[in-house]
Amino acid sequence: MTEYVVRFLVGGVVVSAFAMLGDVVRPKSFAGLYGAAPSVALATLGIAVYHHGAGYAATQSHSMMAGAIALSVYSVLVCQLLVRTRLRAAPATLLSLVVWLIVAFGVWALAGGQA
């Protein structure tokens, strides 16, 4: 239980710090880089190294590559949906999550991922 409280607090602080950095930099496209900052990754990998060791964190970061490729596809899709279909930000980002899941698991499976 304590581990999950620590996770929540560390994750919240790291994500908020990156989000605030993204708020203060201009132009907007540059600020967007912080939308893909490794905030959850830093918090999770830090805790993974502490609790389970470097090997466990290495496995997590290996799979993270598939997630990052999916994030790139996801961001392009969101951008196109907002510009071409004129969807609002909330539905565009939430609907595209399905594509993120498909691409992430697809790339992970293609790379021979094992649970």
Add this chain to the structure above:
Amino acid sequence: MTPIRFSSSSLREGHWYEYVIRFALGGTATVFTGLVSSRYGASIGGLFLALPAIFCASATLIEKHEVRRKRQTALAGERRGQEAAALDAAGAALGALGLLVFAIAFSSLVEGSVPAAFSGALFAWLIVSVAAWYARRKWRSVRLARNAEKDDGTAISRCRRS
């Protein structure tokens, strides 16, 4: 080309509950990743280290701020809000390349030295993201200049013909 600069105006525009939402979302995403890792293993859990959960909230907030800013000047800002969120998404696509390099650097360094893995991966993320952003800006400005040149050329030949 627009230079990179800092502006604290967005921080003043934000409401306190928006920061609470981000904090809660960040914490929840980290707990969720931990739960997935312990239930389905580190490999599947690792996928969720790049989950765009926070991006959904950030894009919505950016759109909301832009709409609010336009409404203050008695203009409908929906389109402007969507464009601002789209620009943020374009930046996130480039940042995702940096995130990929972060993961590669971390996984290759962590078993040798943990501090080197964290600092090296963060540095790699920053360099690749900024370089990708800069390359895109450069490419766009060259393309715009070429299009403008082409338009000028067409206008001149049209003038000569008439």
